[in-house]
Amino acid sequence: MQSLNPSVNDFVIRFANVNGTGSASANKMFATSIFKMGIPVTAKNIFPSNIQGLPTWYEVRINDKGYLGRRDGLDIMVCLNPQSIKRDVEAVRPGGYFLYDSTKYLVKEFIREDVHYLGIPMTEICNTSFEDPRYRQLLKNMVYVGALSALLDIEHQVLKDIIHSEFKNKEKLIAPNEQALQMGIDYARKHFDCPLDIRVERRNLNGDSIVMDGNTACALGAIYAGATVAAWYPITPSTSVVSSFEKYANKLRVDKENGLKNFAVVQAEDELSAVGIAIGANWNGARGFTATSGPGLSLMNEFLGLAYFAEIPVVLVDVQRGGPSTGMPTRTQQSDLMMAAYASHGDTKHVLLFPSNPKECFEHTAYAFDLAERLQTPVIVMTDLDLGMNEHLSPPLKWDDKRKYDRGKVLNAEQLEKIEKWGRYLDIDGDGVPYRTLPGTHPIKGAYFTRGSSHDEFARYTEDSHTYVHIMDRLLLKWNTAKKLVYAPQIYNQPSQSSIGILFFGTTTYAALEAIDLLNEEGIKLDALRITAFPFQDSIEKFIQEHKTVFIIEQNRDAQMKKILSNELEIDKRKLISILNYDGTPITANFIHQSISRITTQSLTLQQ
Amino acid sequence: MSYIKPKFHHPELPVNRLGFTKKEYEGVISTLCSGCGHDSISAAIVQACFEMNIQPHQVAKLSGIGCSSKTPAYFLNNSHGFNSVHGRMPSVATGAVLANRDLMYLGISGDGDSASIGIGQFVHSIRRNLNMTYIVMNNGCYGLTKGQDSATADVGSVSKSGNANQYTAIDLAGLALELGATFVARSFSGDKAQLIPLIKAGMSHHGFALIDVVSPCVTFNNNTGSTKSYDYVREHMEAVDTFDYVPYEKEITIEYKDGEALEVEMHDGSKVYLSKLAKDWDPFNRFSALNKLNESRAGGEILTGLIYIDEQSKDFHEMIHTVEKPLNQLTEQELCPGNEVLQRINDSFR
Numbered sequence: 015m016q017s018l019n020p021s022v023n024d025f026v027i028r029f030a031n032v033n034g035t036g037s038a039s040a041n042k043m044f045a046t047s048i049f050k051m052g053i054p055v056t057a058k059n060i061f062p063s064n065i066q067g068l069p070t071w072y073e074v075r076i077n078d079k080g081y082l083g084r085r086d087g088l089d090i091m092v093c094l095n096p097q098s099i100k101r102d103v104e105a106v107r108p109g110g111y112f113l114y115d116s117t118k119y120l121v122k123e124f125i126r127e128d129v130h131y132l133g134i135p136m137t138e139i140c141n142t143s144f145e146d147p148r149y150r151q152l153l154k155n156m157v158y159v160g161a162l163s164a165l166l167d168i169e170h171q172v173l174k175d176i177i178h179s180e181f182k183n184k185e186k187l188i189a190p191n192e193q194a195l196q197m198g199i200d201y202a203r204k205h206f207d208c209p210l211d212i213r214v215e216r217r218n219l220n221g222d223s224i225v226m227d228g229n230t231a232c233a234l235g236a237i238y239a240g241a242t243v244a245a246w247y248p249i250t251p252s253t254s255v256v257s258s259f260e261k262y263a264n265k266l267r268v269d270k271e272n273g274l275k276n277f278a279v280v281q282a283e284d285e286l287s288a289v290g291i292a293i294g295a296n297w298n299g300a301r302g303f304t305a306t307s308g309p310g311l312s313l314m315n316e317f318l319g320l321a322y323f324a325e326i327p328v329v330l331v332d333v334q335r336g337g338p339s340t341g342m343p344t345r346t347q348q349s350d351l352m353m354a355a356y357a358s359h360g361d362t363k364h365v366l367l368f369p370s371n372p373k374e375c376f377e378h379t380a381y382a383f384d385l386a387e388r389l390q391t392p393v394i395v396m397t398d399l400d401l402g403m404n405e406h407l408s409p410p411l412k413w414d415d416k417r418k419y420d421r422g423k424v425l426n427a428e429q430l431e432k433i434e435k436w437g438r439y440l441d442i443d444g445d446g447v448p449y450r451t452l453p454g455t456h457p458i459k460g461a462y463f464t465r466g467s468s469h470d471e472f473a474r475y476t477e478d479s480h481t482y483v484h485i486m487d488r489l490l491l492k493w494n495t496a497k498k499l500v501y502a503p504q505i506y507n508q509p510s511q512s513s514i515g516i517l518f519f520g521t522t523t524y525a526a527l528e529a530i531d532l533l534n535e536e537g538i539k540l541d542a543l544r545i546t547a548f549p550f551q552d553s554i555e556k557f558i559q560e561h562k563t564v565f566i567i568e569q570n571r572d573a574q575m576k577k578i579l580s581n582e583l584e585i586d587k588r589k590l591i592s593i594l595n596y597d598g599t600p601i602t603a604n605f606i607h608q609s610i611s612r613i614t615t616q617s618l619t620l621q622q
Numbered sequence: 623m624s625y626i627k628p629k630f631h632h633p634e635l636p637v638n639r640l641g642f643t644k645k646e647y648e649g650v651i652s653t654l655c656s657g658c659g660h661d662s663i664s665a666a667i668v669q670a671c672f673e674m675n676i677q678p679h680q681v682a683k684l685s686g687i688g689c690s691s692k693t694p695a696y697f698l699n700n701s702h703g704f705n706s707v708h709g710r711m712p713s714v715a716t717g718a719v720l721a722n723r724d725l726m727y728l729g730i731s732g733d734g735d736s737a738s739i740g741i742g743q744f745v746h747s748i749r750r751n752l753n754m755t756y757i758v759m760n761n762g763c764y765g766l767t768k769g770q771d772s773a774t775a776d777v778g779s780v781s782k783s784g785n786a787n788q789y790t791a792i793d794l795a796g797l798a799l800e801l802g803a804t805f806v807a808r809s810f811s812g813d814k815a816q817l818i819p820l821i822k823a824g825m826s827h828h829g830f831a832l833i834d835v836v837s838p839c840v841t842f843n844n845n846t847g848s849t850k851s852y853d854y855v856r857e858h859m860e861a862v863d864t865f866d867y868v869p870y871e872k873e874i875t876i877e878y879k880d881g882e883a884l885e886v887e888m889h890d891g892s893k894v895y896l897s898k899l900a901k902d903w904d905p906f907n908r909f910s911a912l913n914k915l916n917e918s919r920a921g922g923e924i925l926t927g928l929i930y931i932d933e934q935s936k937d938f939h940e941m942i943h944t945v946e947k948p949l950n951q952l953t954e955q956e957l958c959p960g961n962e963v964l965q966r967i968n969d970s971f972r
């Protein structure tokens with residue numbers, strides 16, 4: 015039989031489980047052990063929109079070079095779900111391994127000539143060793159982790175340490191877990207040649223990196239930015255943004271003496287209310303935010319228009335999932351771009367930030383509060399399910415203790431005292447951003463009536479055409495100011511080495527960077543730019559103008575980023591070639607590599 | 623267009639304890655139809671705030687969309703106002719109340735705003751017992767969009783178009799009682815003597831105070847056959863109590879004959895003396911209040927007065943244990959855990 019190329023620290027392994035059988039923590043333990051051995055690793059949950067019983071997968075990629083996007087080609091399949099065996103067997107690449115519970119015989123139709131089968135009678139092992147039916151079920155997961163540790167050469171002590179810290183508060187679970195782990199190890203050693211030709215080896219490549227999911231990082235960003243009001247309505251995949259916010263706030267922001275909290279979390283009755291609460295809090299000078307996903311963002315449209323036009327800061331975290339409508343709630347996409355950029359009726363545009371790893375989730379969310387207050391407008395942090403709910407290797411989070419919150423142009427009583435005639439929407443500084451006042455500041459100065467209806471510079475209702483146009487144009491001026499304040503795009507390979515460019519943003523970054531290297535090996539060189547914010551800084555326009563062809567990688571059907579770029583910039587949109595993946599799974603490096611390779615070779619052939 | 627009123631005041635206008643005349647509690651000139659009930663309610667708010675010696679800038683006034691929701695421009699010029707989106711004032715108010723617990727919050731809504739598009743937010747703000755006074759200017763129709771029936775229009779009530787309404791009315795006071803509101807009152811825009819003390823009591827109440835005020839729309843719903851017209855309401859009003867409101871600062875001089883008066887002490891120490899018109903009226907009993915409300919409804923009467931009050935009410939901030947200091951006044955030092963803590967958090971992810 016064909017064998018895989020022997021490989022150290024470079025393979026993909028996938029676990030097929032049944033939702034609700036407690037496999038998640040065993041799988042995570044497996045990934046963590048690799049991380050703790052100093053080897054770059056990434057893990058992705060592929061789970062159904064259902065609570066119990068359906069198939070769920072957990073895919074781990076191990077790669078010394080630090081390529082941590084998804085890669086096609088599965089080296090090892092660990093199959094614990096009888097329902098999905100057929101497709102699980104088919105997914106393994108020729109020469110790969112299929113590890114399964116051999117308590118029952120494997121039906122003939124599932125036997126492939128070109129795959130190595132590693133049968134371990136996990137159910138039988140657990141049934142003979144444990145009395146408690148729950149243990150029997152749960153510890154099966156530890157048996158395969160043990161077997162894998164022998165097969166792949168994972169250090170035993172690392173796994174033992176993880177078990178000890180995992181069950182710190184449930185001491186009596188330590189011994190049975192260790193026992194199950196050992197039974198897996200023993201069985202594998204006795205029946206197979208350990209280790210396999212694919213295995214791991216200790217490295218020191220992870221430095222001070224952390225492994226965190228993006229939602230937790232966004233939540234910490236909000237905590238550090240001093241958000242005091244979090245209002246939300248549950249929706250996958252953004253729910254854990256606010257639940258983590260609450261968890262950390264309860265740890266870090268409660269007065270130890272009297273138990274009082276310097277934050278408020280409101281589970282609203284719907285998304286309209288969630289964003290309304292966040293807007294009300296910001297109007298009244300507190301930092302309020304909400305987190306949501308596509309359907310919720312749809313509902314928030316009217317309020318976003320109000321916040322834009324009445325110039326009220328507010329921060330949103332949009333963790334995108336598969337659309338349209340309820341779409342694929344547990345799958346990933348980047349398909350809320352158009353709606354987020356132009357949310358609400360009338361002429362509106364909103365500031366968007368595109369983090370691409372947990373460290374950036376933290377920074378972008380924290381900065382979103384400064385930006386929103388500085389600009390007095392909504393700011394939306396655009397992440398997606400892949401970034402939000404999966405664990406990513408990331409540089410550690412950092413906070414500069416000297417950092418002061420930028421509360422923007424808010425006038426206090428003394429400042430108001432000195433001002434002869436204050437107008438809420440007067441552009442004093444020429445940057446399009448007016449000065450605001452908060453309720454209760456001054457007995458006779460600074461009060462005004464906030465409204466989403468057309469108003470003049472003194473916040474008085476008017477339908478006068480000139481006044482309306484003047485205000486709308488000032489909002490554009492403010493948009494220009496926003497352009498200077500948002501993150502600059504990240505440009506790779508300077509000075510330019512090619513006439514072909516590639517653009518990407520958010521979670522397509524991992525796969526795009528790997529694809530660039532793969533293409534480079536083939537002699538196709540690309541200049542790369544990562545978009546980190548909307549409005550687009552001038553360097554993006556320049557980059558596109560300077561290249562003959564620019565590929566743009568997106569995870570949606572309609573090339574939404576390309577449309578926004580074409581809409582906003584002076585560029586020849588025929589230059590932009592879309593590489594689109596919208597099947598709900600994270601885009602892979604191979605997909606980008608092959609798509610670009612095909613197109614460039616074709617056009618070279620045509621040119622000859 | 624709104625106008626700015628002249629600044630001139632007559633030197634002999636009466637002043638309140640803060641040295642303010644009533645002018646200091648007014649807003650810009652109303653653009654509503656003359657005779658609109660909503661204007662009378664605005665006037666009652668002005669009078670109540672003047673008499674209560676409220677610092678206008680310590681009040682935040684919030685509203686949704688509708689003729690009624692425009693009225694915050696017509697009172698308390700020195701208060702910040704927020705005319706939000708249709709039916710969503712309660713959420714904006716929730717955020718505002720959370721941000722600064724030290725201000726007084728006055729929410730103004732219409733029956734279209736609160737009983738139709740915004741009924742979800744209305745209901746949930748009651749559940750949260752926000753510390754605010756929520757006035758519904760209830761005309762049984764949509765004023766701003768020219769007279770369509772609203773969800774509070776009574777069955778059989780005839781609109782200007784001549785059609786009788788087919789659908790059951792939503793009784794906002796009844797709904798609020800059912801939901802556990804801690805202060806429920808109803809009044810009539812044309813009855814200042816009752817409305818002004820009710821507004822004062824609502825503003826002193828610690829928690830959510832609903833005041834449902836029947837407020838005829840002279841343009842679209844003041845015709846014969848309408849159950850929200852001036853004439854109909856005057857003929858069918860049944861007050862459960864009349865009362866006097868006494869701010870805590872003043873010496874209490876009101877006297878009632880024994881057995882007739884009922885004293886309600888508010889959270890801030892002010893007092894409300896109820897003299898009961900309805901026999902056995904007990905404003906502390908949610909069930910009897912609900913019964914009475916239903917009975918009078920069945921009999922075609924409009925029950926008004928302080929229908930229910932819970933003096934022990936715990937507001938939203940107390941329920942969720944927020945700090946005493948307003949959240950919008952907390953500084954970096956109080957809010958940001960600092961880099962050292964962040965490094966420990968990093969460690970937990972390694």
Ligand SMILES: Cc1ncc(C[n+]2csc(CCOP(=O)(O)OP(=O)(O)O)c2C)c(N)n1
Binds near residue numbers: 733735772
């Ligand atoms: C989302 C939305 N839908 C519809 C409207 C149109 N609209 C404006 S006011 C109003 C009804 C107002 O009725 P009510 O709240 O009873 O106030 P009134 O004008 O009677 O005081 C409607 C439907 C709107 N502004 N927004």
Ligand code: SF4
Binds near residue numbers: 658689
């Ligand atoms: S239309 Fe009706 S509710 Fe609106 S201002 Fe006129 S009278 Fe008042």
